[in-house]
Amino acid sequence: VMAAIVGWAADRGWDRHPVKLFNAMLVAEIVMMAMGFAWLALLIGPEKSWQFGVVPFIVGDLIKVGLAASLVPAVWSLLKRP
Template identity: 85%
Template sequence: MAIATTMRPLVSLALPEKGVTRLATQLFLAIVGTLLLTVSAKTKVVLGPVDISMQTLAVLLIAAAFGLRLGVATLLLYMAEGAMGFPVFQGTPEKGLGIAYMLGSTGGYLAGFVVMAAIVGWAADRGWDRNPVKLLGAMLVAEVIMMAMGFAWLAQLIGPEKAWQFGVMPFVVGDLIKVALAASLVPAVWSLLPKRG
């Protein structure tokens, strides 16, 4: 008996089955996703080298709702917009634009967001987005990896002690709350939808 390894993520309910319309819908969703990421990045509390924003929550929700392919594509489109100089990141334009900004203090976190989207999107494609415990586990793994990437990058710029003090510790509680919220919201949406055969 074969076991299915993929299920359809939440956004698949809104996608046409095939063709140009499906591609156009996916492109539209990716653009909307980058707008959500931009707004979430600009919703921030200034703390120092790296500020607290709602962006982690946005990345988790996009990845869980979009799945691996569309989730990662959305994050890569967002990174491309930033690399081209659009002020989509948290500290833009006041702290620079484009590649120069991306190589600054938040560079590791930005790369970590793509990895985070891949992990959570992979889990969603396997139906973990319907189970809050499984989704929480995937999101915690994604969070730890994203923070580790951000810490490693920041440590190269300001040293490990300051990177831990300013780039990790202030975010632990807030990010855990965001992970718990995202891991609850997506399964809750699934539970409200009519059961499909």
């Protein structure tokens, strides 16, 4: 699902703009977290799944999304040069 969301955004040229790409990647990340939370909530309950399956990963995932959203357009600009 994440690949479909980010791929959809890339097909529309959002991979050339860091802010647009960040937004698309953030939506994909939220969808992935929601799916993981829902599945884990069925297994161990919603309170524990939020505490152990979502919260510990929020900061790291935001950092990764920010880095990726800034690096992808930079790489595209390098590839354009002869």
